[in-house]
Amino acid sequence: MRYLHGLDVLRVLASVAVVYTHTRDWFATGGQTWRLDHALTATVLAPFRLDAYLVPIAITTFFLISGLVVTFAAQRESPGRFLARRFTRVLPALWVVLAIVWVVARTGTPIGVTGPVDGATLLTNLTLTNFFFSGNPGLDLVTWTLVVQVCFYLFVAATIPLLRRWPWLPAAISVALVSVLLSVVRTESPVALHTLRVAVTLLPILFIGQLIALVRLRRLHPLAGLAYGAAHWLLLVRGDLTSDFTPPVPGYPQTVVCIALLTIACCRMSGRWVAAGWLSAAANRTYAVFLVHVPVLYVTPPLLSTTAGTTLAFFVAMVGTAVAADLLYRFVEMPAVRWWRTWENRGQNTAERAPDDLAGRVEATR
Amino acid sequence: MTRDVPVTLLRAGAALLITYGFLVTGFLASHGSNPQPIAGLREWVNRPLGLGEDFGPLGLMVLLLCTGYAAGGFVRTYLPVGVATLLAAGAVLIGLDISTVPPDKSVTLANVAGNLTFASHLVADKTLLVPLAWVVGCQLVACLVAFDRRGWFAPAAVLVAVGELCVLAANGVDLDHLARPLLFLPLVLLGHVVRRLHDRALPAWAGLLLGTGCLVALAAVDRTFPDLRKWWYPVAATYAVLVFLVALLVSGRTAASVAGRTVTRWLADRVEWLLVLSGVVGFAVLNALRLHIPVPVGMIVALVAVGLAADACHRLTRRRSGT
Numbered sequence: 001m002r003y004l005h006g007l008d009v010l011r012v013l014a015s016v017a018v019v020y021t022h023t024r025d026w027f028a029t030g031g032q033t034w035r036l037d038h039a040l041t042a043t044v045l046a047p048f049r050l051d052a053y054l055v056p057i058a059i060t061t062f063f064l065i066s067g068l069v070v071t072f073a074a075q076r077e078s079p080g081r082f083l084a085r086r087f088t089r090v091l092p093a094l095w096v097v098l099a100i101v102w103v104v105a106r107t108g109t110p111i112g113v114t115g116p117v118d119g120a121t122l123l124t125n126l127t128l129t130n131f132f133f134s135g136n137p138g139l140d141l142v143t144w145t146l147v148v149q150v151c152f153y154l155f156v157a158a159t160i161p162l163l164r165r166w167p168w169l170p171a172a173i174s175v176a177l178v179s180v181l182l183s184v185v186r187t188e189s190p191v192a193l194h195t196l197r198v199a200v201t202l203l204p205i206l207f208i209g210q211l212i213a214l215v216r217l218r219r220l221h222p223l224a225g226l227a228y229g230a231a232h233w234l235l236l237v238r239g240d241l242t243s244d245f246t247p248p249v250p251g252y253p254q255t256v257v258c259i260a261l262l263t264i265a266c267c268r269m270s271g272r273w274v275a276a277g278w279l280s281a282a283a284n285r286t287y288a289v290f291l292v293h294v295p296v297l298y299v300t301p302p303l304l305s306t307t308a309g310t311t312l313a314f315f316v317a318m319v320g321t322a323v324a325a326d327l328l329y330r331f332v333e334m335p336a337v338r339w340w341r342t343w344e345n346r347g348q349n350t351a352e353r354a355p356d357d358l359a360g361r362v363e364a365t366r
Numbered sequence: 367m368t369r370d371v372p373v374t375l376l377r378a379g380a381a382l383l384i385t386y387g388f389l390v391t392g393f394l395a396s397h398g399s400n401p402q403p404i405a406g407l408r409e410w411v412n413r414p415l416g417l418g419e420d421f422g423p424l425g426l427m428v429l430l431l432c433t434g435y436a437a438g439g440f441v442r443t444y445l446p447v448g449v450a451t452l453l454a455a456g457a458v459l460i461g462l463d464i465s466t467v468p469p470d471k472s473v474t475l476a477n478v479a480g481n482l483t484f485a486s487h488l489v490a491d492k493t494l495l496v497p498l499a500w501v502v503g504c505q506l507v508a509c510l511v512a513f514d515r516r517g518w519f520a521p522a523a524v525l526v527a528v529g530e531l532c533v534l535a536a537n538g539v540d541l542d543h544l545a546r547p548l549l550f551l552p553l554v555l556l557g558h559v560v561r562r563l564h565d566r567a568l569p570a571w572a573g574l575l576l577g578t579g580c581l582v583a584l585a586a587v588d589r590t591f592p593d594l595r596k597w598w599y600p601v602a603a604t605y606a607v608l609v610f611l612v613a614l615l616v617s618g619r620t621a622a623s624v625a626g627r628t629v630t631r632w633l634a635d636r637v638e639w640l641l642v643l644s645g646v647v648g649f650a651v652l653n654a655l656r657l658h659i660p661v662p663v664g665m666i667v668a669l670v671a672v673g674l675a676a677d678a679c680h681r682l683t684r685r686r687s688g689t
Contacts, residue, residue, distance in 0.1 A: 047585035048600045049416065222620045237414045253414035254601065261608035268615040 006269030007065050008283035010262065014061035015286040018142075019293045021054040023317060026297050027310055034310035053251035059145060060205055060252065060259045062290075066149060067209020068216075068263065070156060075164065075217065079157040084340065086153045089287075090146060092336035093328055097291045098125045101139040104299070112298045113137050132192040142294055148199045152206040167219040171228045174207045178235045188245050201239035201246050204232035208260055216267060233257065288325035288333060296320040372613035373432050374625040377634035380429040384637065387422020388498065389644035389672065390665060392465070393652050395420075399661070416601040423599060426501055427553050427606035429637060433505045434557020435610075437512040443638070445683045447502045450642035451481045454495035457646060463653035465645035467494040490543045496642050500547045505638070508554045517562040518572050521555040521580075528552065528583045532590040545591035549599055552580035552587075556607065560614070581607075632677075639676035648672045 024037050045051040074082055102122045105113040115121070115137030121130070122139070128147055130136035138144070155177075156163070159170040181200040188194040208229050215225035237253050239246065273279075300313075300320040391404055400408075408420070417424055437443075455478045457464050458471045472493055480486035481495045484503050507524065514520035528548055535541040541548075559576045562568035568576075581603075588600050613621070624630055633640075648668045655664040 043582075044585070047588045048604060049598055222618070234410065237410055240414065241409075254416050257415060258604055258608060261605075261612050265608065265611045265615050 004267050005274040005280070006266030007069070007263070008279050009269065009274060010061050010259075010266050011065060011283045011286045012279060014058045014065075015282075015289050017054045017061075018058035019289065019318070019321065021058065022142075022294055023297060023314060027314075034314060036311065036314070049254075052249060053255055055249055056247070056251040056255040057259065059202075060255045061263075062145070062286075063148070063202065063205040064209040064212070064256075064259055064263050067152065067206035068213040069209075070153070070206075071163075071210045071213035072217070074156050074160050077160070079160045081344070082160060083153060083157045084344075088336055088340040089333070090149070093288060093291055093333045094140075094143065094146065095126055096328065096332045097295070098122065098139045098143075101295050104295070105139065110298060111295050112141065113139055131195040134191045140291060140294060142290060144195070144198065147195060148202050148206070151199045151203060155203075156210075167214050168224060168228075171207070171211060171214070171220070171224075174203075174210075175228060175231045175235065178203055178207070178232070179238075182235065182239055182242065186242070188243065194245065197239075197243060197246050201236065201243065202252075204236045204239075205252075205256055207232045208256065209263070212260065212264060212267075229260070285325045285329045288328040289321060292324040292328060293317075293321045296324050371622050371625045372610075372617045373436050374630060374634045375617070375621055376428050376432050376610060376613050377637050378625075378630040380425040380432070381633040381637040381640050383421040383425025384429070384641050385644060385669070385672070387420040387425060388641070389648040389668065391420035392422065392644075393649060393665075393668075394661070396465075397656075401661075415605070416598050417605070418597045418602075423550075423597065424602045424606055426498075426550060426641075427603055428609060429641070430501070430504055430508075430550055430553040431557040431560075431606060431610045433508045434511070434554040434559075435561045435614075437505070437508040437558070440506065440509045442683070443502065443505050443509055446638040446642045446679070447484075447496060447499045448482060449679055449683070450496045450646055451478060451499065453643075454646045455481075457650050458495070462650040464495075465497060465649040467497045471495070487547070488544070490540055497645060498641055501550070501641060502638060504547060504551050504554050507551060508558060511555065511558050517559075517568045518576060521558055521576050524551065524555055525576075525579050525583050529586065532583075532586050535590050542591060542593060545587065545594050549584060549587040549591075549594060552583040553603060553606065556580040557610070560610070564614070636673075636676040636680045639679045640672060643672050643675050643679070647675045 027034060027037075041051050045054070050057070070086070073085070077085065099122070101111055101113065102117060102125070104111050105117040113121075115135070117137070121136055124130035124133060124136040125139045125143070128143060128150065130138055131144055131147055155170075155174065159173065162169045162173075178200060181196075185193055185197045185200055188197050211220065211225045211229050211232070214220035215222050220228075233253065233256060236256060240250075240253060297317050300317045394401065394404065404420070412418070412420060433443075454464055454466070455473050458466070458473045464471075473495070477486070477493055478495070480489075480492055481499065484499065486492035486494055487500045487503060511520040511524065528551060531541060531544065531548055535545075556577060559568065559573050559580065563570065563573040584603055585600055588594050617625075625634075648671065651668040651671045652661075652664050655667060659667075
């Protein structure tokens, strides 16, 4: 399977969308807006009904690509190796960001943490269990998406033997599982049930990504993929229609269809500019950008004078995000992956070593 | 894989969507009926997708993209409007209840001539004997645009014209009756641009520029005419463009197999006839049978009648035009 450069384009665009939305929200909560946002909303976002849908677009894109790429990886890895590689890519960077945010919050600097900042807060955040117990503030609010990702990783790991032998079976199981869970998890209180409901509602997006991968790998007939995809989409609609709280913003069913079609089209993209080095570099840093942009957004603009204006504050926050993401990628994310690959290959000769697959680029979306 | 495969598939899909949207649900909506399974489909599919008018506009958009991509001959494109207008005029004269705008029909020689020449669509408050004839008008623009060998000039000129009409409308000129054709026209141009890019007859940057221009024009028309906003046409256009691109890019053996089936080719070849005859033959049959047999049975009879009429017209005109 050749590297799908088109997905890099989508990942970068999704990253821009999520950063843009959180920046807009951040300014809005402070009663501020900036001209760029006004112009973009009037000319593009409002006519295409996207102004409220940027977050669903970004999250859907990340989930779909993740489901797709992770399925490619699952074709050649054992369940244990699969989980180890996913967690090696996700956890070190997450832990470093959370630890830094915790330290900064302990000094009293406003960084978006509302609640007690003690050892229990750090511990629950590091294990993502803060989303299951009330009274534990999130240190980095975007990390809720990782709960959904982890659920998907566990399902894929559990079904890897089936996925290789009967690729249609995990798809059928996933439809049944989500359907049953949507029927069972109907209340969203306490917080653990809400988190579970969020995961169950959004899991179909990852499964649609998995179906795209299976059809592309010729492991599933396109019409079967279409049927399973429609079933998962209807489950997403069902989750939306049967809950007042989840998803918290509208637009997921629409954006899933659009992004799924766009992803399928992007898988065919090739050419010099799609494979450009800068694009690949930016795509590799999307996870780091995802983790750092909210804390950076809270810290950098207040450092400026209030007369500097929103546009300057916006650019400072973007530069800060880019620098922090690059540092995180270079000094935490990649070293951890390389270290794990080295550990995996210990005591083996060259022929037996696990394929490096471009230093994990294929699984770069976790 | 030939380029006919995605176009055949998309045109067949458009035929189904158009017939469902403008005949089946169009007739029921005109009588204030919202039965199950249609209500369920609206609740579970249309509303979550943001698609109004029961997929009809989506079908039109897909059809127009295909027309821009593979425009047919001028006469062959025009024939459905000519035949359907004459049939509609005849139906009104003998007292059949067909779909017209406004519903209280009047047939005069000037009126029929106006419908045959699209003049009734260009001037406000005229009786439209075939309300969807403007779609064929957009297809005729595709035929004209296809004559331009440079590839970029004609689409750019049409986009400028659309922009100027938007400016006029924004300045108070009453062009509300042109709102839908103006909004759907950029999709014809987009299909043309994609074809030129596919043929490498247009540089990528020019294609990107023109493609963006088409989407901007679509958004501009949507913003200019407030009556359109409730239908969320740009959302339907987004789906249509994405489905069109995916069909062109990833059509494989399965697509070829489906496109090769008789029913698919039948639908693809007759989509324009189904479009214009739904309001004439379909509504006439349904209105005639409405009080005598249950609506579902009447609907099946109407669908068969429209299918037979479309087939007959297609066969006759194909022979006459030598295609």
